[in-house]
Amino acid sequence: MSRVITVTSGKGGVGKTTATANIGAALAALGHKVVCIDADIGLRNLDVVMGLENRIVYDLVDVVEGRCKLRQALIRDKRLEDLYLIPAAQTRDKNAVSPKDMVRICDELRKDFDFIIIDSPAGIERGFKNAIAPADEIIIITNPEVSAVRDADRIIGIVEAEQKGPAKLVINRINMDMVERGDMLAVADVLELLAVELIGIVPDDQAVIVSTNRGSPIALEKKSKTGEALRDIAKRLAGQEVAFTSADGAGGLFGRLSKMIRVGSKHA
Amino acid sequence: MRSLASLFSPRNRSAQTAKERLRLVLIHDRSSLPPGVMETLRDELIEVISRHVDVDRAAVRLEITQDGRAQRLLADIPLKRIDQPLPDL
Numbered sequence: 236m237s238r239v240i241t242v243t244s245g246k247g248g249v250g251k252t253t254a255t256a257n258i259g260a261a262l263a264a265l266g267h268k269v270v271c272i273d274a275d276i277g278l279r280n281l282d283v284v285m286g287l288e289n290r291i292v293y294d295l296v297d298v299v300e301g302r303c304k305l306r307q308a309l310i311r312d313k314r315l316e317d318l319y320l321i322p323a324a325q326t327r328d329k330n331a332v333s334p335k336d337m338v339r340i341c342d343e344l345r346k347d348f349d350f351i352i353i354d355s356p357a358g359i360e361r362g363f364k365n366a367i368a369p370a371d372e373i374i375i376i377t378n379p380e381v382s383a384v385r386d387a388d389r390i391i392g393i394v395e396a397e398q399k400g401p402a403k404l405v406i407n408r409i410n411m412d413m414v415e416r417g418d419m420l421a422v423a424d425v426l427e428l429l430a431v432e433l434i435g436i437v438p439d440d441q442a443v444i445v446s447t448n449r450g451s452p453i454a455l456e457k458k459s460k461t462g463e464a465l466r467d468i469a470k471r472l473a474g475q476e477v478a479f480t481s482a483d484g485a486g487g488l489f490g491r492l493s494k495m496i497r498v499g500s501k502h503a
Numbered sequence: 504m505r506s507l508a509s510l511f512s513p514r515n516r517s518a519q520t521a522k523e524r525l526r527l528v529l530i531h532d533r534s535s536l537p538p539g540v541m542e543t544l545r546d547e548l549i550e551v552i553s554r555h556v557d558v559d560r561a562a563v564r565l566e567i568t569q570d571g572r573a574q575r576l577l578a579d580i581p582l583k584r585i586d587q588p589l590p591d592l
Contacts, residue, residue, distance in 0.1 A: 381521050381528075388529050391572070417516025424522045428529060430571045 237345035240352050240472065241274075241370035241399075245386030247357030249378045250407040253443060254465070255354040256284045257454035258374075261469030263318035264455060267349040270309065272340075273323035274366040275356035276332055282322045286313060286450020296324035296331045298340060305343055314455065319348075329361045334368030341369035350472075359393060367394065373402040374434065374468075379409050379420040384428060391431055403434035405468060410439040435468035436479060437461060530567050534574050541565060548578060557583035 242255045252275075259271040273281035276296065282288040290310045293303040298321070312318035321340075324331065337353075344351050355366030367373060373394045377387035387404070394402045406425055413419035422436055440461040446453040454465040467477045531537060536544075545565045552558050559581040568575045 381525055384525055385528055388532060392533060417518050420518050420521055424518065428525050
């Protein structure tokens with residue numbers, strides 16, 4: 236069964252594109268056939284984060300407007316043979332694609348791929364609607380910070396109203412030192428506020444910028460803790476039970492205890 | 504200077520402030536009920552109920568509570584105590 240998973244956030248700059256590239260790479264490394272679609276028309280970036288910017292010939296808008304076949308717009312990853320990218324157009328705007336186009340393209344991709352991961356643009360306008368239209372599941376990326384959490388809540392509400400829920404949450408860029416000082420929302424705080432299922436906790440790590448500089452997903456770096464956190468998200472998506480541990484950045488004894496309670500009762 | 508106790512008290516740290524502020528903001532974001540409309544709603548509720556029974560107006564409380572992602576409008580409407588005299592015999 237093929238699954239279409241859309242990665243979104245409301246607020247910009249929380250790490251959607253990096254998460255998409257890494258979850259896609261991690262799923263492909265697990266042996267699944269994966270295609271990542273950049274739905275941010277006009278502000279294309281998934282290509283550079285995946286390190287595939289030099290291989291682009293056709294893009295999503297070329298497919299929609301019939302200038303090429305869908306398979307001609309599929310770019311194969313350099314490292315993983317089961318990972319592909321469909322890039323966004325850079326010189327067009329988001330109205331060049333409609334939600335119907337996205338559903339049609341994804342239905343065609345379902346025949347060949349296990350996972351279709353869509354990188355949504357920020358905001359709740361056309362580009363976002365395009366990104367969630369074909370989705371079977373939604374992953375929301377947030378940071379432990381007031382504006383990102385507020386926007387995540389708004390998106391969770393929209394996802395529920397569109398009957399695409401329940402959304403799953405990734406808390407990205409958590410800084411354990413700040414959580415332990417009491418100067419950053421803990422995992423338990425964010426879960427209590429948003430009341431949504433957790434699927435990943437990713438630490439704030441400068442190594443992510445280094446890997447993005449190189450165009451090589453950190454999820455493929457075996458020794459990286461951040462890479463492991465991202466690989467764990469892929470495993471959970473693929474149906475494996477991967478427990479959250481204190482090393483995930485719950486932060487502090489109290490944070491850890493309350494997180495365990497929260498995670499344990501999330502379906503209650 | 505902060506006392507040692509306040510240094511360890513989570514109440515005074517910015518994460519706690521963030522959480523409390525977010526809790527209130529999310530309640531109103533989700534319900535699309537601005538604080539001003541809550542006041543109107545409260546006044547109108549009192550008016551309707553007062554037609555049938557005496558209400559302690561000053562003590563009426565109306566609030567939105569959260570249960571997971573579901574929201575609930577809770578009204579606490581104390582009734583005025585009526586001292587009923589014994590019937591004449």
